[in-house]
Amino acid sequence: MIRFILNNKTITTSKHSGMTLLDFVRYEQRLTGTKIGCREGDCGACTVLVGSLEDNTMSYQSITSCISPLGNAHGKHIVTVEGTNLKNKLTTAQEAMKANYATQCGFCTPGFVVALTGFALSNSENNLSNALDAISGNICRCTGYKAIEKAAIQTVEHLKNKKQDINFNWLIENEFIPDYFKTITKRLSDLEARDRNQPKGKFVSGGTDLYVQQADHLADNEVHLIAEKDYLKGISIKDETCTIGTNSTVSDLWNHNALNNYFPNLKKHLKLVSSEQIRNMASLGGNFVNASPIGDMTIFFLALNSEIGITSEDGPDRNLAFKDFYQGYKTYDLKEGELLKDIHFQLPQKNSYFNFEKVCKRTHLDIASVNSAIQITLINNTITEAHIAIGGVAAIPKYLHNTSKFLSGKPLSSKTILDASDMLQSEISPISDVRGTNDYKRLLARQLFFAHFTSIFPEQFNLNDFVEHA
Missing domain, CATH: 3.30.465.10 (Uridine Diphospho-n-acetylenolpyruvylglucosamine Reductase; domain 3)
Known part of the structure; x- marks a missing residue:
């Protein structure tokens, strides 16, 4: 069984570990804010955050879910754009995109919002160069990238008083993330997510090369996931x-x-x-x-x-x-x-x-x-x-x-x-x-x-x- 936390929900699933995380999020959980674009990791429309617990400390990174195997989510906290939402108001990253007219058709917007939220959650030094690096894997074809850069500038400005280490309370108070994030450290530590017995099959670590070439094949056949070895x-x-x-x-x-x-x-x-x-x-x-x-x-x-x-x-x-x-x-x-x-x-x-x-x-x-x-x-x-x-x-x-x-x-x-x-x-x-x-x-x-x-x-x-x- 694969066990992880998806936004604020604990997931236990027997779905094939080789299916893509994107397909599980969209088709099994109906979280369609995570978009299907290139299916090669190039456009960033499918960006999600992966939170890992080590030494009782959470760290978050952005990934492209279209080329990530579902099994690699085991024991992690996966955050989609829906999982960044506040009740009845926009988050700071969402507001920055809106205020700077950084969205038109909206297809790419969830990926940008998730990537900017990931930047806020990261240990990166708070400057524009690092913020632009955080969205470097996200493509927009209709807005004009300068508006998105301005949204990144506004995000950096709102982060100027944040300490470099992850501080959930500060980020929650300043409306970057919802308050359920405070519960994730304990919930992940309590999650029964020991190493699973892996089947014999093709060795897969991150999957970024293999899933570009063989996603359908890997979704239907046994894979031996080694990313957590x-x-x-x-x-x-x-x-x-x-x-x-x-x-x-x-x-x-x-x-x-x-x-x-x-x-x-x-x-x-x-x-x-x-x-x-x-x-x-x-x-x-x-x-x-x-x-x-x-x-x-x-x-x-x-x-x-x-x-x-x-x-x-x-x-x-x-x-x-x-x-x-x-x-x-x-x-x-x-x-x-x-x-x-x-x-x-x-x-x-x-x-x-x-x-x-x-x-x-x-x-x-x-x-x-x-x-x-x-x-x-x-x-x-x-x-x-x-x-x-x-x-x-x-x-x-x-x-x-x-x-x-x-x-x-x-x-x-x-x-x-x-x-x-x-x-x-x-x-x-x-x-x-x-x-x-x-x-x-x-x-x-x-x-x-x-x-x-x-x-x-x-x-x-x-x-x-x-x-x-x-």
Whole structure:
């Protein structure tokens, strides 16, 4: 049985755990404020909040319910737009949308209201940039986004006296959420929501890749949900090695203070990865085994020269260099009964530099045409170690063995970079598709390679250094 709290109602259901949370909310509970839009997690019309209880503290995140399995709601508090309503008056977020004429047809409005309410409930610093991040996965096609931005500005203004930690009483008094939220912590702790016996079936964590491709199939067949498996969670740092459980999300990286210290541009890089709703739910392990040639986080961790830990039901655990994991298009070194457990890498030192670049048809929430990452170590202007990965130019997420090796031991100079760029072109084999022609992808690969050096060493290089070569 699946047990959770939906708004102010305790749910116990035997419905198939692989059906989408969206379909359960709309068709089983008749809560039709949560809209069906793209069914791919792109439009945000189906946004709901997921509240989790840990150490007697509630935390809330927004997700897109159209690509989330119902079973992942087990033991959680799910909030739809109906669950944000007050009696006989608008909430602060709803009033902000109304006051700024930020709604016309109204189809997208519930998703925006839920996302802004989630921002109010979050531990994010209260500023406009974070508020806009919170609604970055919501699309409106008729209002004009400036009106919605003004609604976000008004919401931020109303939150100026809120403490950064979640304070239900303050939010209730200031009409952001209804008063039943005060009861949720105890009700969730009392809810009998122990780990369920999972059936044999396809492993599913966040589901954001799988449910875009196979939602109907997963709704009708057995799934083995692993999102709540503790041994696949967590981020730890020991002896300059970072180990990240494969159930960790992009948001877990985003919010990790130590990782942000080691990677000063981490949030800038991660902002290029999908939307906040998807970053809150998509697991790293799912991204890796989806094996997309343009997987953003795959390229990210290839450039960190990572190793992956693999666990098995029957055999011993093993480690494998991530760059050796992919064997061909959508194929990889993972045997029957094996599961990715973690990914680990040496943290960059003071003389190491990391950069991630991505080009797609729109800046955010889009699949890359080409993406690339680099880690480079420099001592006395000599490159002592380099690791370069690039996506969209081969059948697999491509670690550039030859180019990385070529750079090692070379002086950091325009000539070295230009020569390495020629080496890069010999290692890639892009094909023409909807995201660009072969020639276009080769051009992007070259320009992103140059961009790594102009971004990391802006005082030493600029794009003019490479114009003649281009």
